[in-house]
Amino acid sequence: MPEVPSWWEAVTHARRIFCVSHPKPDGDAVGSLLGLYHAFRRRGQEVTLVLPDPVPSYLQFLPGWQEILVWSEAPEAITQAAGQADLFFCVDFGKWDRLPSQLRALIDPERLVWVDHHVDSEPLSTQWNIWVPTAAATCQILYERLLRPWYGEPLPLPARIALYTGMVTDTGGFRFRSVQPETLRSAAELIAPPFPLEAIHHYIFQRKKLSTLRLQSYLLQNRLRRLEPLPVWLVDIPAQVLAEFGATWEEVETLPNQILALEGALLVVVLKEYPEGTRVSLRSVGEFPCHQVAQRYDVGGGHRNAAGATLYAPLAEAVTFTENLLRNEYADKLLADYRAFLDSLELQALGKYA
Secondary structure, three states: OOOOOHHHHHHHHOOEEEEEOOOOOOHHHHHHHHHHHHHHHHOOOEEEEEEOOOOOHHHOOOOOHHHEEEOOOOHHHHHHHHHHOOEEEEEOOOOHHHOOHHHHOOOOHHHEEEEEOOOOOOOOOOOEEEEOOOOOOHHHHHHHHHHHHHHOOOOOHHHHHHHHHHHHHHOOOOOOOOOOHHHHHHHHHHOOOOOOHHHHHHHHHHOOOHHHHHHHHHHHHHOEEEOOOOOEEEEEEOHHHHHHHOOOHHHHOOHHHHHHOOOOOOEEEEEEEEOOEEEEEEEEOOOOOHHHHHOOOOEEEEOOOEEEEEEOOOHHHHHHHHHHHHHHHOHHHHHHHHHHHHHHOOOHHHHHHO
8 A cells, every 4th residue: 555645644634724825826826725725625624725916807717716815905814824724835836935024924834735846946844845846737736646646536626627727827728848648637637527618718718808908919019129139029018008008917917928929939028117126027938948037136936938037126227137138148048049949840850750
């Protein structure tokens, strides 16, 4: 009989579980929290879900999203729940500086199960670290390594919806290079009938606001430029532009991936003006390491092909910093990686394997 993981007993006997994920939550963060919530609640456990920032509107179709507490809105309730918790979960992030310091202080590393897939993470727990940087999403790890074997029967439908949403969003609809055969096998299990597959894809990929289309059209025409001769496209977004279009930052979240579809693009950099500084989104194709570039800013990290960073400087300074960084330190690699990427797209030579 296989040995039971040490965290298994802790999860089984915990009466109150406190789960937290990262700021600016994406589908993998919210899906991870809600996947745990619905599985644990079905077993009669009390679960508190916490995020530093609110759930984005495009994910507010997920069953149970209203149960997630936001640190800036409910610090007292969150503090009380943490004080009563038997067990903690930190999911989809791997550095303590991703959390507000007061929220981080509530989490006991001695009673923490940490689950993540980011390549630049640093284990957060003193004893239960489930880190799989080759996984396509944290939701995939939670399903394969924890919930599927621990639960012992098919997961509740709301849990499967949450976990599938995390996987489909973090892989760009199962298009990214992080997708492996096991990713698709797990997705196939999660969507076993009954499952509202069409509804989920509608909410994630098909609902667009008119303000979003107008804003993105303006940005593509007026703020987008190529860093010639590099295969790099850059767009900077002043906060005033959002105000003029009556839009929110959430409405530019998909912009980097859209620009990455342009011919001649290996790397896309989107810089956004916030009160505390400039936030940066990086997306790439091929082997170019976004996460390494992100680490050159004041705070940054992520995946090889998708990363984020913050520079505590005005937007204009951040644009200059980014352009100098890419031209002076990454130019040769950008050009070489782009040639290698184009070579990798050539499928004719695969005919010899037919």
